[in-house]
Amino acid sequence: MNERVIAVVTAGLTTPSSSRLLADQLSAAVADELSGRGISSRIETIEVRDHAHDLTNNLLTGFPSAELREVLETVEAADALIVVSPTFSASYSGLFKMFFDVLDDQALAGKPVLLAATGGTERHSLVLDFALRPLFAYLKALPVPTGVYAASTDWGPNAAGLRPRITQAAGELVAALHHETPTKSDPFTNPTPFEDLLNS
Amino acid sequence: MQFGVFSVGDVTEDPTTGVTPTEGERIKAMVAIALKAEEVGLDVFAQGEHHNPPFVPSSPTTQLGFIAAQTSKIILSTSTTLITTNDPVKIAEDYAMLQHLADGRVDLMMGRGNTGPVYPWFGQDIRNGIALAVENYALLRRLWREDVVDWEGKFRTPLQGFTATPRPLDGVPPFVWHGSIRSPEIAEQAAYYGDGFFHNNIFWPISHTKQMIELYRRRFEHYGHGAADQAIVGVGGQVFMRKNSQDAVREFRPYFDNAPVYGHGPSLEDFTRETPLTVGSPQEVIERTLSFREHFGDYQRQLFLMDHAGLPLKTVLEQLDILGEEVVPVLRKEFAALKPAHVPDAPTHASLKAAAERARQLETIDEPAVVAEPTAEESTR
Numbered sequence: 270m271n272e273r274v275i276a277v278v279t280a281g282l283t284t285p286s287s288s289r290l291l292a293d294q295l296s297a298a299v300a301d302e303l304s305g306r307g308i309s310s311r312i313e314t315i316e317v318r319d320h321a322h323d324l325t326n327n328l329l330t331g332f333p334s335a336e337l338r339e340v341l342e343t344v345e346a347a348d349a350l351i352v353v354s355p356t357f358s359a360s361y362s363g364l365f366k367m368f369f370d371v372l373d374d375q376a377l378a379g380k381p382v383l384l385a386a387t388g389g390t391e392r393h394s395l396v397l398d399f400a401l402r403p404l405f406a407y408l409k410a411l412p413v414p415t416g417v418y419a420a421s422t423d424w425g426p427n428a429a430g431l432r433p434r435i436t437q438a439a440g441e442l443v444a445a446l447h448h449e450t451p452t453k454s455d456p457f458t459n460p461t462p463f464e465d466l467l468n469s
Numbered sequence: 470m471q472f473g474v475f476s477v478g479d480v481t482e483d484p485t486t487g488v489t490p491t492e493g494e495r496i497k498a499m500v501a502i503a504l505k506a507e508e509v510g511l512d513v514f515a516q517g518e519h520h521n522p523p524f525v526p527s528s529p530t531t532q533l534g535f536i537a538a539q540t541s542k543i544i545l546s547t548s549t550t551l552i553t554t555n556d557p558v559k560i561a562e563d564y565a566m567l568q569h570l571a572d573g574r575v576d577l578m579m580g581r582g583n584t585g586p587v588y589p590w591f592g593q594d595i596r597n598g599i600a601l602a603v604e605n606y607a608l609l610r611r612l613w614r615e616d617v618v619d620w621e622g623k624f625r626t627p628l629q630g631f632t633a634t635p636r637p638l639d640g641v642p643p644f645v646w647h648g649s650i651r652s653p654e655i656a657e658q659a660a661y662y663g664d665g666f667f668h669n670n671i672f673w674p675i676s677h678t679k680q681m682i683e684l685y686r687r688r689f690e691h692y693g694h695g696a697a698d699q700a701i702v703g704v705g706g707q708v709f710m711r712k713n714s715q716d717a718v719r720e721f722r723p724y725f726d727n728a729p730v731y732g733h734g735p736s737l738e739d740f741t742r743e744t745p746l747t748v749g750s751p752q753e754v755i756e757r758t759l760s761f762r763e764h765f766g767d768y769q770r771q772l773f774l775m776d777h778a779g780l781p782l783k784t785v786l787e788q789l790d791i792l793g794e795e796v797v798p799v800l801r802k803e804f805a806a807l808k809p810a811h812v813p814d815a816p817t818h819a820s821l822k823a824a825a826e827r828a829r830q831l832e833t834i835d836e837p838a839v840v841a842e843p844t845a846e847e848s849t850r
Contacts, residue, residue: 329734332673334743456653457684463661463692466603466654 272309273446275299276347280317280354280365287387289316291419292353294431295385298439299351306443313343317368324367333371345376349383349442350410352401356388360400369404375453377410381445383438384416394418413441470804471815472797473513474506474789475548475705475772478526481779484727489779492525498782499526502775503536505786507543509793515546515578515772520554520587523729530563537571544817545571548669548705548772549580549648552609553601554591556625560605561612561633568638573818578646578667578703579606581655593624599654600624606645606658613642641825644816646703646770649681656681660688665701665815670745670761671774672730678704678745679764686766699813703770704761707746710791714749720784721748728778751795758796759803767808769815771800 277296281288296312303310317324323337333341344350354361384401388394397416405412415438423431476499482489490498503514514536518529526532533545545567550560560577568575581598582588588595604622611618612633621627637643646665649655650673659666666685668678682702689700709724711717718737725737725748740746747757758771773792776785814820 326735326739330672330731330740332677332743334735334739335674457680460653460657460684460688463603463657466599466657467607469600 271307272311273303273348274311274313274346275349275351276344277312277314277351278317278344278353278365278368279314280362280368281387282318282355282362282364286355287419287421287424288353288355290424291385291387291417292351294435295351295353295383295417295439298435299349299383299442302436302439302443313347315340315343317364320368321364324364324371327371328367337371341372341376344372347380349381349446350377351383351385351442352405353385353387354396354401356386356393356396359393360396361386361404366404369408372408374408377405377408378453380410381442382410382412383442384412385418385438386416387419389421391418391420391422394420411445413438413445415441470768470801470808471512471544471703471770472800473511473515473544473546473770473772474502474775474792475513475515475517475546476502476526476776477517477548477774478519478524479729479777480523480525481729481777482727483779483781484723486781488781490782495525496532498776498785499532500536500539501782502785502789503543503545504539505789506793507540509789509797511543511789511793511797513544513546513770513772515548517548518551518555519584520590521584530567533575534567534570537567537574540574542574544574544576546576546646547578548667549578549582551582551587552579552605553581553598554588554593555605557605557609558612558625558628558631558633561609562635564643565613565633565635565637568643568818569635573638573641573822575818576644576646576816578648578665580648581652597624599652602655603658606647610642610662613637638818639822639825641818641821643818644821646701651677651681653681653684656685657688660685660694660700661692663689663692663694665703665769667703667705667770667772669705671705671707672744674743675745675761675764682765682768695813696811698766698809699811701770701813701815702765702768703772703815704765704768705745705772705774706758706761707744707774708754708758708788708792708796709748710751710754710788710796712750714753717748717750724778724780732778751791754796755799755803758800762804762807767804767812769813 277292279288279292300310320337323334327333354365382405384397386396397418402412417434417438419431480495506514516526516529520527529547581602585595604624608620616632618628618631646667647655647659648667656666668681670678686697686700690697709717709721722737747754775788
């Protein structure tokens with residue numbers, strides 16, 4: 270009962286990728302924060318790269334493959350989300366965006382989200398607030414105030430500077446978990462009665 | 470159970486030859502397919518309605534009327550009639566006219582159309598798709614059932630003392646199916662009126678189709694038209710057959726890979742696994758189609774998509790021969806053996822006419838009775 274499920278969506282392309290590295294540090298920090306409050310956690314990490322073909326197929330056919338459907342359902346069912354995109358051409362990557370394009374646009378409503386991005390230089394750090402934040406605002410998610418951006422230097426000389434940002438953001442995500450997520454009505458279980466459709 | 474074919478009417482290049490039929494050739498090919506369907510013993514020919522290239526059938530009743538003149542048994546239907554962008558007055562008149570010409574061999578499948586730009590060409594907005602389907606169909610029903618209609622709604626000019634002509638053949642409106650891939654509102658609409666529900670069952674996993682049909686059946690019972698398993702269900706399917714499974718796959722693959730809608734996406738193997746598409750031997754098609762019943766219950770109409778993606782007419786006619794000779798006779802027998810007696814067949818003009826006459830007789834003898842959908846023994850096919 271007292272377990273929280275955190276879905277992690279990371280869109281790095283290489284192995285190992287700095288996006289995955291950041292994703293792992295963020296999810297570990299969130300798990301620590303939760304366990305500090307006596308709450309256990311399950312981390313479900315999704316490498317978007319593994320589903321690149323299925324995502325394209327979903328755009329073309331209009332439905333997800335069985336495997337992708339499972340992944341989308343994992344994200345929808347999670348208590349909170351951590352997302353990490355590499356910065357491509359001053360924004361999130363196309364592959365990252367495709368994942369959220371095929372996800373139902375109500376799937377993230379009311380869900381706390383920790384925004385994170387990686388890039389080659391600190392000069393792209395506003396990608397968090399100028400690209401990711403509007404996307405998740407549109408999806409009616411609840412992005413926490415602190416986003417985490419990691420440039421190449423954050424993995425070397427500035428590593429000590431990254432740590433407190435991760436801790437801060439993880440704390441905010443766990444605090445946001447107390448939000449009640451709105452319950453969604455399933456139109457197949459509770460269809461709108463036809464008289465209402467006729468009279469609307 | 471009824472078996473038939475439904476045609477989208479796309480003009481698509483044959484990827485194996487680079488040949489694209491002219492619009493005229495494609496229109497005549499659709500006619501040839503309809504005549505072949507009757508010849509090989511199928512029950513239904515249904516065609517789409519489109520108002521944008523690469524599709525040709527913008528005027529279904531012209532084409533179906535032409536086919537009606539050259540056939541005598543097959544039911545002519547649509548897949549689908551655009552209830553959103555057509556004027557319901559024109560639908561009422563066009564299809565009543567067709568009913569008379571075809572001696573009642575007519576039913577319709579309503580659909581909304583998913584091509585955004587089409588709506589404004591007809592003065593509408595795709596965001597009103599559901600509302601248009603609801604209001605227009607409510608008017609269409611009245612136009613067929615009431616001789617003089619006063620009406621006012623949101624989407625068309627009001628009617629005062631209007632009579633749609635001709636009146637439906639024998640005073641019996643054509644049976645209506647409502648087609649929808651993913652909108653629960655349309656399953657609800659079909660259930661409310663006790664009309665048929667059709668799922669094209671082509672582009673989506675079977676679990677989606679099942680969810681829609683289950684909703685329709687449950688609500689059909691809720692609205693008092695009969696038990697859930699007596700609701701009138703139709704589904705689509707898509708097949709390509711050769712005697713040897715491998716030959717079917719080899720021949721169909723280039724058409725699949727370049728097909729409109731799903732081409733250049735998933736592999737043929739992925740798509741046949743994820744959706745009801747079956748490419749293989751007639752026996753494989755029989756087995757797959759019989760398996761639909763396990764998901765959807767006993768249903769009344771099975772249509773196959775046979776002529777699309779640039780398949781040449783000659784190939785399509787060969788496919789219809791296989792369908793009519795080797796597949797449908799087996800399916801007919803197997804489905805009939807499995808169907809319980811209380812599950813009705815799809816209504817036809819004859820069965821609806823008989824039901825209406827019986828209701829009239831009851832009315833003169835007794836108190837006014839509610840007209841029920843026909844029971845199994847009244848449906849003739």
